[in-house]
Amino acid sequence: xxxxxxxKAGHTPDEVKALMESLRGMMxxxxxxxxTLRKGTLHHLARRDDxxxxxxxxxxxxAYDAAQEMARRLRRGMRGYRPDPAxxxxxxxxxxARQEPSAMDALVRDYLQRLFQATDSANASDGHxxxxxxxxxxxxxxxxx
Numbered sequence: 001x002x003x004x005x006x007x008k009a010g011h012t013p014d015e016v017k018a019l020m021e022s023l024r025g026m027m028x029x030x031x032x033x034x035x036t037l038r039k040g041t042l043h044h045l046a047r048r049d050d051x052x053x054x055x056x057x058x059x060x061x062x063a064y065d066a067a068q069e070m071a072r073r074l075r076r077g078m079r080g081y082r083p084d085p086a087x088x089x090x091x092x093x094x095x096x097a098r099q100e101p102s103a104m105d106a107l108v109r110d111y112l113q114r115l116f117q118a119t120d121s122a123n124a125s126d127g128h129x130x131x132x133x134x135x136x137x138x139x140x141x142x143x144x145x
Contacts, residue, residue, distance in 0.1 A: 029042075071088050
């Protein structure tokens, strides 16, 4: 806890510190987290991972680079406004989602095959051939961490 505590009139910082210590003793409070008081009980407010509707989704580096390049190109036609790569990716996904499901599925399958073939051939040259796309994805995820 910080040394300085802002308190309302009529209370001392020592009273507030004592209250906080009592609360910590009654339940697991974490510094920096938000809690709400309902019917005399504190409830932890879960943090949301989304910011203005944007969620954190892992994306391949090459796809992000392509979206960034597309955003740069769009700047000329959009009077200087350069959309965030997340907006470009969202537009592409939404366009694909409007296609026939079978066409969309084929597009994803083709991309995964190209991705895993590239990964398999790169790992085959260093003696780490993969037996399945799941193993390839696991290796890619481990490399990202």
